Amino acid sequence: MKLLRAEFENFRLLRDLRLEFSTDPARKLTVIRAANESGKTTILNALQWALYGDAALPGKGEEFRLHPIDWDASVKRRVPIVATVEFEVTKYRRSALGTRETRRRYRIVRTAFEEVDGRTSRRAHSEVKLYALNDTGVTPIEPPEAIINDELPPDLREVFFTDGDRALSFIEADVAVSTKRDRVQRAIRALLGLSVIEDAIYHVKKSSAEVNKQARAIGGGSDLNRIASRLETIDEDIAGLEGDLDDAKQQFEAFDEKVNETDRTIAATLRKGDKEKLQRDLEAAKRKIKQLDAQLEAAGKEHAALFRGRALATDLLAPVLDEAFGKLEALHDQGKIPSTTIPVLENRLSLNVCICGETLDPADAEGHRRRHHIERVIAESKRADAIQEMITDLYYGAKTLRPLGANTWLDEYKKVVASRDGLQDMRNDAGKEFRALEVQLDALPDTDIQGLREVLRDYKDQRDRFLSKKSTIQTQLGNLQRERQGLVQERDRLLREQKKGARVLAEAEVTQDVITVLQRAYDRITKEELAKVSDQMNANFLEMIGADPQQGAIIRRAEISPEFDILVYGPEERKLNPDRDLNGASRRALTLAFILALTKISEVEAPNVIDTPLGMTSGFVKRSILRTAVRESAQLVLFLTHDEIAGCEDIIDQAAGTVCTITNPAHYPKMLVNNPGVTERKALRCECNHRSECPLCQRRSDVRAELEMAS
Amino acid sequence: MADKYFNPFAAIDIYVPTEFHPDVVRFCQSGGNPVDQSPFPRMVDLWFAAVCVAARLNLKPAEIGGDVPTTKIIDGAIFGSDPWRVHTLMLLAIGKTGDVQIVSEPRKIMNLASGLAAAGLPKVIEMLKDGDGEAIWNLSEAVDGMLRKKSAA
Numbered sequence: 001m002k003l004l005r006a007e008f009e010n011f012r013l014l015r016d017l018r019l020e021f022s023t024d025p026a027r028k029l030t031v032i033r034a035a036n037e038s039g040k041t042t043i044l045n046a047l048q049w050a051l052y053g054d055a056a057l058p059g060k061g062e063e064f065r066l067h068p069i070d071w072d073a074s075v076k077r078r079v080p081i082v083a084t085v086e087f088e089v090t091k092y093r094r095s096a097l098g099t100r101e102t103r104r105r106y107r108i109v110r111t112a113f114e115e116v117d118g119r120t121s122r123r124a125h126s127e128v129k130l131y132a133l134n135d136t137g138v139t140p141i142e143p144p145e146a147i148i149n150d151e152l153p154p155d156l157r158e159v160f161f162t163d164g165d166r167a168l169s170f171i172e173a174d175v176a177v178s179t180k181r182d183r184v185q186r187a188i189r190a191l192l193g194l195s196v197i198e199d200a201i202y203h204v205k206k207s208s209a210e211v212n213k214q215a216r217a218i219g220g221g222s223d224l225n226r227i228a229s230r231l232e233t234i235d236e237d238i239a240g241l242e243g244d245l246d247d248a249k250q251q252f253e254a255f256d257e258k259v260n261e262t263d264r265t266i267a268a269t270l271r272k273g274d275k276e277k278l279q280r281d282l283e284a285a286k287r288k289i290k291q292l293d294a295q296l297e298a299a300g301k302e303h304a305a306l307f308r309g310r311a312l313a314t315d316l317l318a319p320v321l322d323e324a325f326g327k328l329e330a331l332h333d334q335g336k337i338p339s340t341t342i343p344v345l346e347n348r349l350s351l352n353v354c355i356c357g358e359t360l361d362p363a364d365a366e367g368h369r370r371r372h373h374i375e376r377v378i379a380e381s382k383r384a385d386a387i388q389e390m391i392t393d394l395y396y397g398a399k400t401l402r403p404l405g406a407n408t409w410l411d412e413y414k415k416v417v418a419s420r421d422g423l424q425d426m427r428n429d430a431g432k433e434f435r436a437l438e439v440q441l442d443a444l445p446d447t448d449i450q451g452l453r454e455v456l457r458d459y460k461d462q463r464d465r466f467l468s469k470k471s472t473i474q475t476q477l478g479n480l481q482r483e484r485q486g487l488v489q490e491r492d493r494l495l496r497e498q499k500k501g502a503r504v505l506a507e508a509e510v511t512q513d514v515i516t517v518l519q520r521a522y523d524r525i526t527k528e529e530l531a532k533v534s535d536q537m538n539a540n541f542l543e544m545i546g547a548d549p550q551q552g553a554i555i556r557r558a559e560i561s562p563e564f565d566i567l568v569y570g571p572e573e574r575k576l577n578p579d580r581d582l583n584g585a586s587r588r589a590l591t592l593a594f595i596l597a598l599t600k601i602s603e604v605e606a607p608n609v610i611d612t613p614l615g616m617t618s619g620f621v622k623r624s625i626l627r628t629a630v631r632e633s634a635q636l637v638l639f640l641t642h643d644e645i646a647g648c649e650d651i652i653d654q655a656a657g658t659v660c661t662i663t664n665p666a667h668y669p670k671m672l673v674n675n676p677g678v679t680e681r682k683a684l685r686c687e688c689n690h691r692s693e694c695p696l697c698q699r700r701s702d703v704r705a706e707l708e709m710a711s
Numbered sequence: 712m713a714d715k716y717f718n719p720f721a722a723i724d725i726y727v728p729t730e731f732h733p734d735v736v737r738f739c740q741s742g743g744n745p746v747d748q749s750p751f752p753r754m755v756d757l758w759f760a761a762v763c764v765a766a767r768l769n770l771k772p773a774e775i776g777g778d779v780p781t782t783k784i785i786d787g788a789i790f791g792s793d794p795w796r797v798h799t800l801m802l803l804a805i806g807k808t809g810d811v812q813i814v815s816e817p818r819k820i821m822n823l824a825s826g827l828a829a830a831g832l833p834k835v836i837e838m839l840k841d842g843d844g845e846a847i848w849n850l851s852e853a854v855d856g857m858l859r860k861k862s863a864a
Contacts (some may be wrong), residue, residue, distance in 0.1 A: 300746040303847055308756040310795050315858055316763040317799065322807035327811050390814045398798035407858050414852060482733070 001637045003047075003149040003607050009082040011046045013039040013664070014683040015068055021090065021637055022609070022657025029630050029655040030637040033645060033690055035671065035699065041163060043662075044611045048161050049308045050083035050110045051128055051148050056157060065121060066114055070681050073116040081112045085101035086133070089151055090605065105133040108144060125391065134191035146270045152606055158596050159187055162610045182253060185564040187598055188530055197522045201515060208511040209235055215491055216502045224494040227487050234484045241477050248470040252685040255463035262456045269449055278440060284435040292427040299420045306416060310401065311409040318403040325402060327394045337392045345378050527562065533594075534560040540593035541630060544625045545586050555582070558590060566594060584616030589625050596632040607635040614644040623648055632656045642699070645690045652690045658690035659698045673698040718797055719817035720787030725758060728773075728824060729780040731832045738839050738846060750839070750847040754784040755807060757835065758828050762840075765831030766803060767857060772826025779829075787821065800824050 003021040009012035017039075022033035034040045045057060055063030067079040084107060091102045130144030141147060152160055172553060210233065216228035231635045248366030270279035306312060314321065331337045344355075361367040382692055441453065492508065538558050543549075547555045555576065558568045567589065568576040592613055599608055611628065612620050615637045626648050629636055636655075645652065654661065663684045665676035674695045676684060686696045695697070727735055735758070737744070739751045751757040765772070775781060790796045804813045804820040813819055835850075842849030 013861050057791055103717060297746075300847075303851070304740065304746045304750050304752055305848070307750050308752050308793075310799075312760065313796070313799050314853070316767040317803060318805075320766050321799075321802050323806035323809075324802040327805055327809070331811065357806060387812055391811055394798060394801055394814060398795075398802060401795060401802065410858055413855060417851075541850075579779045663721075 001604075001606050002090075003609070003637065004086040004088055005593050006043075006047060006050070006086070007082075007084040008046045008080050009044070010067055010071075011049070011081055011083055012042045012068060013681060014042055014046055014119045015261060015680065017662075017683050017685055019043070019660070019685070020658055021635065022474055023599070023635065025656040027655060027657035028172055028611050028633065028635050029652065029657065030635075031652055031656050031659040031690055032637070032639045032644070032662060033642065034683075034690070035638060035641055035664070037665065038662050038664040040611050040662070042683070043639065044161055044163060044609060046083050047085060047609060048157060049126075050085045050108055051152060051499045052157060053110065053128065054153055055154075058155060061123075066112060066123060067116060067121060068681060069115055073118075079114045079121075081114060082109065084109045085153075085642065087381055089147070089618060100687065106141070107131045107133055107138065108145060108148070142324060151604070153604070155186060155602070156598070156602065156606075157187075159595050160606050160608060162592075162608065163612070181564040182249060184560060184594075185568060186194045188533055188560075188564070194522060197525075201522070204511055204514045204518065205235075206513065208508070211508045211511055212491075215495060215508070218495070218498055218500050224498065225492065227494065231487050231491065234480050234487070238477060238480050241473050241480070242292060244518045245470065245477065248466050249475060252463060252466035254376065254472055255459050255466060258455060258459045258465055262452055262459055264448060266452045266456065269446070273459045275444070275446075278437065282434075282437050282441070283435055285430065288430045289427070289434060292430055296420070296423050296427060299416065302548065303416045303420060306409065306412055309409075309412070311412055312369060314401050315409040316404055321403055326554070328391065332395060336388060337395050338690065342378055344488060345374050347379075349374060357601055362526075377512055383705040385535065443551050452533055528561055528605070529601060530562070530564075536597035536601055537566075537590075537594045540596050540628055541590050542619060544589040544593055544628050546620050548586050555586065558593070560594075566590065585618065585625075588613070589621060590614055592625060592629060599634070600632055607637055608633040609637040609639075611639045612641065614640065614648070617644075619647070623651060626651050640690075642643075642653060649690055656690070661686050661688040662692075663697045668700075671700055717794060719789065720790055720797065721819045721823055723818060725753070725755065725785050725787060725789075726775065726781035727754075727758060727832060728775065728829050729782045730751075731829075731836065732782040732784075734836045734839075735797050736757050737782065737830070738836070739863050747845040747847045750850055753789075753791045756828035758784060758832075760825050761828040761831035762800075762803070762836045763831070764834050764857070765827040766807070768831075770827065770830040770834070770836065772823060775822075775829045786831040803827075826862050 002023050004023060005018065005020045007018045009016055011109070018322050019032065020030075022028060025482050032040065032043065036456070048056035049066075057064045066081045071079055085224065086107045087104050088103055088107065092102070093100045093102065108128065110126050110128045110131050112123055114121045114123045128144050130141040131138040131145060132141055148154075192282055212231050212235075213226050216225050218224065248285065267283070270276070270282075328337070348354055349360060349371065350365070352362075354360050354374075358370060359367040360371045360374070362371055441449065444450070472651065488508075492505055495505040495508070537560065541558045542555070545555060556569050556571060556573075561567055566578065568578055568582060570576045570581070578590060582590065592610070595610075596608065599606060608629070610629070614625060617625060622644070626638075630636075663672065663676065664681070665678040665684060667671070667679050668675050676696055678684065684696060686694050688697050716760045735754050737811060738749050739754045739757055740746060751760070773779075785806055790800075800813050800820050804823055805811055836854035839846045839850050842852060844852075
């Protein structure tokens with residue numbers, strides 16, 4: 001699918017805006033140049049709203065205003081909001097004459113009305129229409145979602161439409177590990193279109209429930225009936241709980257995100273309010289706590305390792321091992337181990353000289369006779385030697401298990417206790433330090449900050465509530481699944497005893513086998529595709545940052561682990577923390593590398609629309625990110641600031657088929673040279689490319705003024 | 712050690728009496744349980760600790776199989792990741808039976824170990840549960856006490 005053009009009406013800053021996108025395969029880049037606060041993110045939201053509806057808006061559209069903020073309700077209270085996107089879908093069909101290509105064009109039109117009443121507004125549910133465009137006119141298509149879901153799967157929305165800053169969400173350190181994993185996992189599973197297998201598993205599970213009903217019917221009032229009924233209830237409970245678990249996971253993730261957003265807002269407010277030192281101290285305290293928590297976790301793992309290590313076995317078993325080694329030593333003293341006869345005799349044969357000095361040369365008659373005798377002795381020894389060899393292996397191989405008299409486990413335990421206690425004390429101190437800073441924060445007269453902290457506390461409570469709900473449901477599910485397993489075994493045993501049970505049992509076994517096969521296929525596909533995405537991401541990433549291990553680069557490789565963590569490795573496979581050890585440019589490169597890898601491996605021909613992809617980057621990395629993105633994407637639409645463009649003009653010259661500029665007239669007079677002559681806030685478009693400017697878009701080069709406006 | 716003797720238990724399943732299975736699961740991290748409440752990384756680690764504790768306390772191997780319902784926790788291939796455990800089980804069998812030739816009979820060795828594990832499991836579970844702390848600390852203190860007691864003696 002390729003985007004052709006888009007039109008927006010009364011969508012926030014986009015009162016009346018039309019955009020075209022390049023579809024030329026040789027110049028597949030579209031650049032929309034816009035300074036901060038000119039409507040880049042709004043265009044990204046508007047495109048997604050057109051295609052996916054309210055669910056694609058920030059906060060799923062709740063309390064998200066669509067109409068322009070300066071809308072004059074005294075003239076018209078009911079605001080029509082329209083987003084139109086035209087796109088092209090290419091289908092390929094293999095025939096005897098080769099691959100045939102069919103292109104179809106569509107137009108999707110989403111409309112909504114907002115009633116503006118003073119400072120509030122109400123929005124009715126949006127309406128969407130999809131039309132197929134052809135030479136003779138337009139044909140409506142029903143339902144519109146079917147085409148969109150096929151061509152741009154909603155689960156991959158964030159991969160196709162990416163906010164450069166939000167893209168970091170796949171690796172950002174502040175959100176919970178489970179949140180990051182869920183994001184990566186969801187994106188990968190969505191790209192594989194695994195819903196087909198999920199549906200199949202769902203249907204076979206339903207058949208399994210039918211089989212269970214048959215078992216209940218056979219059972220009459222017996223145990224079989226009771227067990228089958230209980231199984232039915234359990235299956236219903238499991239299905240319900242799985243739904244609840246998904247919901248709790250999503251809620252947890254949403255609140256986790258809100259906690260981090262609010263945290264960032266507080267940090268920004270503190271910096272603005274001249275409380276920079278307090279903010280720095282808070283950040284340092286948080287970092288320290290995070291570091292200590294990681295060390296405590298590692299120390300806990302070391303503690304647990306004591307219960308799988310050999311010291312526990314050797315110390316506990318010391319008396320028994322003494323006995324065993326005593327037996328082996330006795331055999332050693334008797335010369336039975338090590339078994340040396342065969343190697344010595346074999347050695348003499350190879351030397352052609354016997355231990356007694358006589359010849360063993362096969363050419364010599366006597367030598368040949370002696371040789372034959374020795375070979376017979378070796379063969380006999382080998383037969384009796386199998387056990388002796390095992391004992392010899394054990395004697396030498398188990399040397400590290402010999403009790404040394406000292407209690408190794410106790411020493412290791414002592415060290416672990418010292419480490420855990422020491423770290424816990426440090427963690428307690430760090431916690432106190434953090435709380436003291438929070439008290440300082442609470443004492444600030446700044447009402448904005450207090451309000452935000454109130455909100456933060458509320459979000460944290462909600463997040464913790466869903467975390468606890470998640471764990472409770474997981475425990476309940478675990479218990480139910482264990483109970484189910486036991487009951488199935490018992491039901492099958494009872495079915496075997498019944499005459500009519502054989503057929504039902506056979507059906508039960510078949511459905512279970514099918515579920516197992518589907519589940520394995522599901523897991524295997526996930527695993528294999530995960531590896532492909534991981535390799536592609538690594539290739540993109542290393543190219544973007546210019547890391548060459550041969551040249552001693554610190555970053556050696558990146559991968560997605562089987563647990564769906566995005567990991568980065570340095571020399572000697574040392575793990576690097578993407579948050580602490582990577583600079584801003586590398587972090588951005590890593591997430592863009594992941595997004596481009598996902599799009600490529602999905603083999604979905606889809607656009608990548610990315611807002612501010614080159615923020616925080618400069619020089620080689622900036623150019624390299626842009627070059628890689630152009631090469632890897634089927635259609636690349638980038639929203640770039642003037643700063644992002646600087647230094648990349650030649651790449652845009654070569655790769656861009658379409659470039660335009662968007663200007664916010666409200667930037668006059670601080671940042672714009674000329675008065676655009678527009679009183680309302682709206683994004684204005686001109687045809688200026690990345691190298692040119694006109695009276696509308698000509699900007700002052702006062703960076704300070706621009707920063708002030710942006711903040 | 713020659714490869715063919717590397718893990719003679721690879722094809723033998725490891726069972727625990729079903730009555731202890733819920734506790735075995737509970738005290739292992741396999742299902743994502745937290746370390747302090749579930750000190751054993753894997754079920755086989757708990758099973759092995761039970762073997763060691765039973766041997767340490769000179770417990771008689773419990774009958775396993777027959778009428779006692781059992782649940783498989785894993786197969787012996789798991790020892791491939793900790794080869795020292797193969798040696799330990801062989802030495803334990805020699806020490807307990809006094810017969811060096813037992814090394815050539817992996818099933819006999821595993822039966823003995825499983826019997827010891829079944830006898831040691833209730834003790835290990837008690838060590839995990841008894842105490843004021845979380846399971847990892849209760850167990851650590853119990854092992855500490857067990858080693859010191861015998862060391863002093």
